[in-house]
Structure formats: structure tokens, C-alpha cells
Amino acid sequence: MNRTTLTPILTSPAQLLANSKRPMHTPAGLVGDTPVLWIGAPFTATGRGFWTKLEGHNPGGIKDRTALHMVRAARERGQLLPGARIVESTSGTLGLGLALAGATYGHPVTVVTDPGMEPLMTGLLTAYGAEVDLVDTPHPTGGWQEARRRRVEDLLTVHPDAWCPDQYNNPDNVAAYTPLAHELVAQLGRIDTLVVSVGTGGHSAGIASVLRTFFPHLRLVGVDTTGSTIFGQPAAHRLMRGLGSSIYPRNVAYDLFDEVHWVAAPEAVWAARRLARDHYASGGWSVGAVALVARWLAGTLPAENRIVAVFPDGPQRYVGTVFNDLYCREHGLLGHLPADDPDEISHPGERVVTRWTRCTRITDPLATAGTPASDTHALTGAAR
Incomplete structure (x- = not known):
């Protein structure tokens, strides 16, 4: 026997939105409230x-949260000037977050990566407006991480107004x-x-x-x-x-x-x-x-x-x-x-x-070795 499913009658259009996420004016609003x-x-x-x-x-993963927050905080402190370039080393996820932050706040973004980055990720970063700078030779002792870090330092010299989030130490x-x-x-x-x-x-x-x-x-x-x-x-x-x-x-x-x-x-x-x-x-x-x-x-x-x-x-x-x-x-x-x-x-x-x-x-390996945390390099490694 066929059964009829009764649909509740809504007395107000607001009831349709009771469990919906509010409309967003910027892509930053898409971040958070994950299930x-x-x-x-x-x-x-x-x-x-x-x-x-x-x-x-x-939109891009967990690093959307930190990219938006680091960029917003740097802007508030005057460390990141309006329209200035953001430069960071990444293997992908932080790059997507920085591209989102760049679109939200109006900053060009350069991400430094290596051949290990997936073609899909490179394509997405490019589509979202980020410049992808690829290092092609690992550092003799520090490998790809050190090669990427040194490339970031080079780019910061080329772009003196640029800012690096340095997420490992920020x-x-x-x-x-x-x-x-x-x-x-x-x-x-x-x-x-x-x-x-x-x-x-x-x-x-x-x-x-x-x-x-x-x-x-x-x-x-x-x-x-x-x-x-x-x-x-x-x-x-x-x-x-x-x-x-x-x-x-x-x-x-x-x-x-x-x-x-x-x-x-x-x-x-x-x-x-x-x-x-x-x-x-x-x-x-x-x-x-x-x-x-x-x-x-x-x-x-x-x-x-x-x-x-x-x-x-x-x-x-x-x-x-x-x-x-x-x-x-x-x-x-x-x-x-x-x-x-x-x-x-x-x-x-x-x-x-x-x-x-x-x-x-x-x-803490550094504390165990007797190396003060303050002695570590201010710009380290490759962001995820």
C-alpha cells in the first residue's frame, strides 16, 4: 500500500535556514564548523x-585555519603591508590556505615547493592564483627542506616588502x-x-x-x-x-x-x-x-x-x-x-x-642536546 509522507508546514522562511550556514561575503567564511x-x-x-x-x-584543509589567522594577525601588527607578497615553503596544504588568505585580504602568494608535490596540488595552487616556485636540486645535507628554505630567503631578498609566515615557529x-x-x-x-x-x-x-x-x-x-x-x-x-x-x-x-x-x-x-x-x-x-x-x-x-x-x-x-x-x-x-x-x-x-x-x-631533542630553542633558525623547514 502506498504511503504518503507528510511534509511539515513551515510558518516562516527563517525556519528553512535554521540549520544552514549563514551566507558568506568572503571565502574566509567557508572555513570552520567542520563535522x-x-x-x-x-x-x-x-x-x-x-x-x-x-x-x-x-576548502583546502586544516591549514586554512592557520593561514587565515597568521595573515590576519600579521596585517594587524603591521608586519604584512597591504598588497604585499606572501612567500612560504609548502608541500601543499598550507599553500592552499595561503592562496585563500591572499584572495580574502588582497595579497599575491608565492609558494616554494619541490618535485614531490602532486601535479593535482600544483594545478590547484595555480588555479587559485598562487605562483609556484619549484626548487630542482636538494641541498647536499639538508635535502629538499633546506633547499626550499634557502629559496624562500632568496625570494624575500628579491621582494623586500614580502612576508613569510614561518609557521614552524610562529x-x-x-x-x-x-x-x-x-x-x-x-x-x-x-x-x-x-x-x-x-x-x-x-x-x-x-x-x-x-x-x-x-x-x-x-x-x-x-x-x-x-x-x-x-x-x-x-x-x-x-x-x-x-x-x-x-x-x-x-x-x-x-x-x-x-x-x-x-x-x-x-x-x-x-x-x-x-x-x-x-x-x-x-x-x-x-x-x-x-x-x-x-x-x-x-x-x-x-x-x-x-x-x-x-x-x-x-x-x-x-x-x-x-x-x-x-x-x-x-x-x-x-x-x-x-x-x-x-x-x-x-x-x-x-x-x-x-x-x-x-x-x-x-x-624535546634540542633541550636534551643542550641547544637553547632561541638558537634555532628563525625560518625553518617546509610547511605542509
Whole structure:
């Protein structure tokens, strides 16, 4: 028998907009208020799971937040003059955010990158009006990061009025994530464990420091990549982009972390692909690595522990890498089922890790080596 579905009669046009986002006058208004999604079985064990903050729903990803905030703050302080050029090193996501900020506030943008940037990302940056400056030779000792950093310094000399955000050391990068933390509190009410990737240190420090004011016993779990120096491992070749570093960003708040996990590229690929297939929500290297760790925590922590994982972006830019069989076969990334549990080390310098590994002793590598933070270079590394 046919049934008629009754449509509620709306007494006011305002009711149509009750759950809609307000109209926007600038692209900056498109950033924020991203959704939260539950990830459970089949990615996790039945009855266990975690929440994810889907930052890929921003126009360019999580870095839209920090790009807009850093640019706005620099303009207010007079560091970035009206119409002046913005120059920064990036592997993609921050570049999109800076292009958005440039369109919002009227600044030309130059992003310095290397051949590892995906053609899709180069095309998007160009379409959004950014100039893409490609370094073609790695530095003999500092690799692509140092080559990009030196190129940024050259461009700042050519354009004396230009401004570089220097997101690795810019405290505005951290402050930019206060709204994201407030969104999580409003969306979930209580958070017990936060799982975040670590590259510049901005969103881990920014979100966790605010959440700790609401939840003093919040557990912060950092996710790094093998071959990254951030948490005290030696530098090595890193295939994954978006997390990890070959330098020591001063925005990393080491005192906030309770544990760190290093994840290898094949393990991140497995998790990212499983997420896409099982839950229609995924992303690239950072998302895969974070999801793998959050999945393990969901199975080991008490069931009532509310876990939140931050997904920095979506899967679109990774169709030629993480989600491309040919690329993954060429780099030996397929057919590696992650272990049920991570390896454990008692200290970050205990040994070099090459697969998923956990450590609950967190130290600042520079402090351990006796190098004052103020001695680090003011313009460091490559932005994500």
C-alpha cells in the first residue's frame, strides 16, 4: 500500500535556514564548523571506535585555519603591508590556505615547493592564483627542506616588502586552532583522548592546550612518521608528506604529549584505504597514520574513553599516490598488514624505528642536546 509522507508546514522562511550556514561575503567564511564522524566497525572491533574531526571539509584543509589567522594577525601588527607578497615553503596544504588568505585580504602568494608535490596540488595552487616556485636540486645535507628554505630567503631578498609566515615557529599558528577546540567541545561535550599528527606542531599544541582547560586529564597522543626528527629519532628518507620533519619546530609543545607513535608509509596507506572503503571518509598520509593509532587506542582503552582523532584533509590530493596502485607498487606500499600492536621503546633514542612504534617518554631533542630553542633558525623547514 502506498504511503504518503507528510511534509511539515513551515510558518516562516527563517525556519528553512535554521540549520544552514549563514551566507558568506568572503571565502574566509567557508572555513570552520567542520563535522565530526564516528568511526567504528568494520574498521575497528565491534563495539569500539573513535570520533574524527573532518578538516577536509574546509576548502583546502586544516591549514586554512592557520593561514587565515597568521595573515590576519600579521596585517594587524603591521608586519604584512597591504598588497604585499606572501612567500612560504609548502608541500601543499598550507599553500592552499595561503592562496585563500591572499584572495580574502588582497595579497599575491608565492609558494616554494619541490618535485614531490602532486601535479593535482600544483594545478590547484595555480588555479587559485598562487605562483609556484619549484626548487630542482636538494641541498647536499639538508635535502629538499633546506633547499626550499634557502629559496624562500632568496625570494624575500628579491621582494623586500614580502612576508613569510614561518609557521614552524610562529605562535599564531598555535593560536589559530582555538576555534577548532571549541567546536569539538560543543560537538562532543567530553573528550578523554586526542590523537593528532605532528608536523609544524601548530594544531597539536593549539587544540590540546585549549582542551586541557576543559578536560585537565586529557591524554594527548602524537603521531609522527618514521624518519622524522621531531621526537628524537634520526633524520631519514621520508616518503610521507604532511607530518614529520627534518628540523625541530618550536611550535611543538613537548610538555603536552603523553605518548608518541611513529608510523611507516605502508601502514598509513593500509589504514587510509581501509577507511575509504569501509567508511567513505579518509585522507592521505596523516589521516592514515592517525587512524591507525586511534584504532589501536579504541581497542585498548576502556570502552567509555572518548577518543577524538583529527583528520587534517581529505583524500582528493592523494589519488595519484596513496590511492594509486601503480604508485604504491613502485614504492612497495601494498600488502603490508599492520601488526595488531605497535612496537615499544622506552626512550626516543633507544633505536631507529622503521615500523609502527610507540613511546611514552617524551623529550624535546634540542633541550636534551643542550641547544637553547632561541638558537634555532628563525625560518625553518617546509610547511605542509
